[in-house]
Amino acid sequence: MKKYTYTEKKDTRSGFGAGLLEAGKKNKEVVALCADLTGSLKMDAFQKEFPERFFQVGIAEANMIGIAAGMTIGGKIPFTGTFANFSTGRVYDQIRQSVAYSDKNVKICASHAGLTLGEDGATHQILEDIGMMKMLPGMTVINPCDYNQTKAATIAIAEHEGPVYLRFGRPTVPVFTDPDQKFEIGKAWMVNEGVDVSIFATGHLVWKAIEAGEKLAELGINAEIINIHTIKPLDVQAILTSVTKTGCVVSAEEHNRLGGLGDSIAQVLAQHLPAPQEYVAVDDSFGESGTPDQLMDKYGLNSEAIVKAVQKVIARKHARG
Amino acid sequence: MATNIQQLTQTASQVRRDILRMVHACQSGHPGGSLGCTDFLVALYFEIMHHDPSFKMDGKGEDLFFLSNGHISPVFYSVLARSGYFEVKELATFRKLNTRLQGHPTTHEHLPGVRMASGSLGQGLSVAIGAAITKKLNGDTSLVFSLHGDGEIQEGQIWEAAMYAPHNKIDNLIATIDVNGQQIDGSTDQVLSLGSLRAKWEAFGWEVLEMSGNDMADVVRVLHLAKAKTFKGKPILILMQTEMGNGVDFMMHSHKWHGIAPNDEQLANALGQLEETLGDY
Numbered sequence: 118m119k120k121y122t123y124t125e126k127k128d129t130r131s132g133f134g135a136g137l138l139e140a141g142k143k144n145k146e147v148v149a150l151c152a153d154l155t156g157s158l159k160m161d162a163f164q165k166e167f168p169e170r171f172f173q174v175g176i177a178e179a180n181m182i183g184i185a186a187g188m189t190i191g192g193k194i195p196f197t198g199t200f201a202n203f204s205t206g207r208v209y210d211q212i213r214q215s216v217a218y219s220d221k222n223v224k225i226c227a228s229h230a231g232l233t234l235g236e237d238g239a240t241h242q243i244l245e246d247i248g249m250m251k252m253l254p255g256m257t258v259i260n261p262c263d264y265n266q267t268k269a270a271t272i273a274i275a276e277h278e279g280p281v282y283l284r285f286g287r288p289t290v291p292v293f294t295d296p297d298q299k300f301e302i303g304k305a306w307m308v309n310e311g312v313d314v315s316i317f318a319t320g321h322l323v324w325k326a327i328e329a330g331e332k333l334a335e336l337g338i339n340a341e342i343i344n345i346h347t348i349k350p351l352d353v354q355a356i357l358t359s360v361t362k363t364g365c366v367v368s369a370e371e372h373n374r375l376g377g378l379g380d381s382i383a384q385v386l387a388q389h390l391p392a393p394q395e396y397v398a399v400d401d402s403f404g405e406s407g408t409p410d411q412l413m414d415k416y417g418l419n420s421e422a423i424v425k426a427v428q429k430v431i432a433r434k435h436a437r438g
Numbered sequence: 439m440a441t442n443i444q445q446l447t448q449t450a451s452q453v454r455r456d457i458l459r460m461v462h463a464c465q466s467g468h469p470g471g472s473l474g475c476t477d478f479l480v481a482l483y484f485e486i487m488h489h490d491p492s493f494k495m496d497g498k499g500e501d502l503f504f505l506s507n508g509h510i511s512p513v514f515y516s517v518l519a520r521s522g523y524f525e526v527k528e529l530a531t532f533r534k535l536n537t538r539l540q541g542h543p544t545t546h547e548h549l550p551g552v553r554m555a556s557g558s559l560g561q562g563l564s565v566a567i568g569a570a571i572t573k574k575l576n577g578d579t580s581l582v583f584s585l586h587g588d589g590e591i592q593e594g595q596i597w598e599a600a601m602y603a604p605h606n607k608i609d610n611l612i613a614t615i616d617v618n619g620q621q622i623d624g625s626t627d628q629v630l631s632l633g634s635l636r637a638k639w640e641a642f643g644w645e646v647l648e649m650s651g652n653d654m655a656d657v658v659r660v661l662h663l664a665k666a667k668t669f670k671g672k673p674i675l676i677l678m679q680t681e682m683g684n685g686v687d688f689m690m691h692s693h694k695w696h697g698i699a700p701n702d703e704q705l706a707n708a709l710g711q712l713e714e715t716l717g718d719y
Contacts, residue, residue, distance in 0.1 A: 148575070172571070172606075180564045180598035187504075187568020190553050191496055191576055195568075210558050211595070215565055219545050219555045 123291035132264035134159025136271025158198035186215035201230035231371035242404035248376020262323035269300035305355035311341035322369035329423035395426035456516035470695035472513035474680035491522035493550035506562020507587035523551035560593025589621030604643025620693035651680035
């Protein structure tokens, strides 16, 4: 089993900010728009470096999405930035018509996704955004797991032609992926090989899955851990290869159980390789105020929950014979 | 009548015939607003804009037009076809299965001349602002035009965009509102009154012009005036007074023809009022 360690914790939104600056340096067509949350989105470095390519739109997210769509005509590559809630639900129709249906090269970058926004509470803690975005034809949906991966993903989407939803978060979390990684959209990352169960995790749940893997090893369970950073297009082959070997699945995500990564995986299994699956996800509810750690514990999004789900799904696998 | 005005008026007559025949053929679509905006779109595409019918999505170095009130697609499609973006015979496929001429305009079927989907109202002004910003970033001095319905500006996004453009001196943009005073459920005054549009847009910081939208000479005059006012620090807004259903007597003075098609008899009656100037498709 590969051992993962970390020396520092950083927020994934800062990975986005660093990646955006890098993307801006690599390609002068990259522009950025923000709806009055420049500091929260860590877009200030880009703003400082490229003031003429940064557009403050005020608290007007619908207008921001429309302007971004229009800016692609003539070759710009717009990155929009606001909280995940205001990046998706608030502007769903604008994204649907002016970005996705119109096939515009807009990168919708969404911070403060999920419960780990913390104390602001449920109005800001969107748990439905992956579902909304993956439903849109042609939309790429990415949810990286740490600072380095978020930075690499941000650089990668600038080089990808087509609309993208990039989801990241507020809290500081362990930095454990390679700082020099090449991010490949749509390609799952094998975190740890195993034979007893496949754990497919995305975003902040990847580190929790690594912690769970260590606890499971102590219990004699050899878990395969795969990071699905790209929820759409889904790496179907990686899922099928793993589940052919392990025969059971746990999906883990900071999202509603309905419509997230787990459902995408369940659909693949139902179609190609029926197998028992357990979900580690929010059970169709809104969040609430609290610290990120308190919320992740209360809503069952921690390594203990993953361990329990693994034990349950392995029992189900054995019961099937 | 000046020669160019006479020619534009003749083109407009043919476009009105196209509109009626298109909506009649599929028994659906929006003739009322299309007829009302015919003179404007004809003037734009045949007189005012520098544009290239060989069509490149990027539109660098040419003037761009965005139709925000996408339901008046019949007039848009007819003007695009008559300008040479695609063959006029394709107008016969409007709203039919496998057509590029979808009920509301889209880039999805790759119809030349369309750069953005519209239909869900209120989005086109933001898009036009975005395209205008890119022109500025690219050092491209051509212009961006957009058209909106008066009912459409009940959408909140319009006012987000209305606030943004003057603040950011988007002065290479000429937006036009089709003020026909009608929407699906009745007059705009009955449904949700718009108040003084001039006062509203001026208060937001726009340069406001007024135009008689079914008088070709006035349309051309005001559009030239609008162009002369670009690059002076303010976005330009034209309040265009039109008559829904203009050109067909029984379609005017009512919101009834917003979204229904004429029957055979009504079509014959309507076509009898409009000269076939360029040949029906």
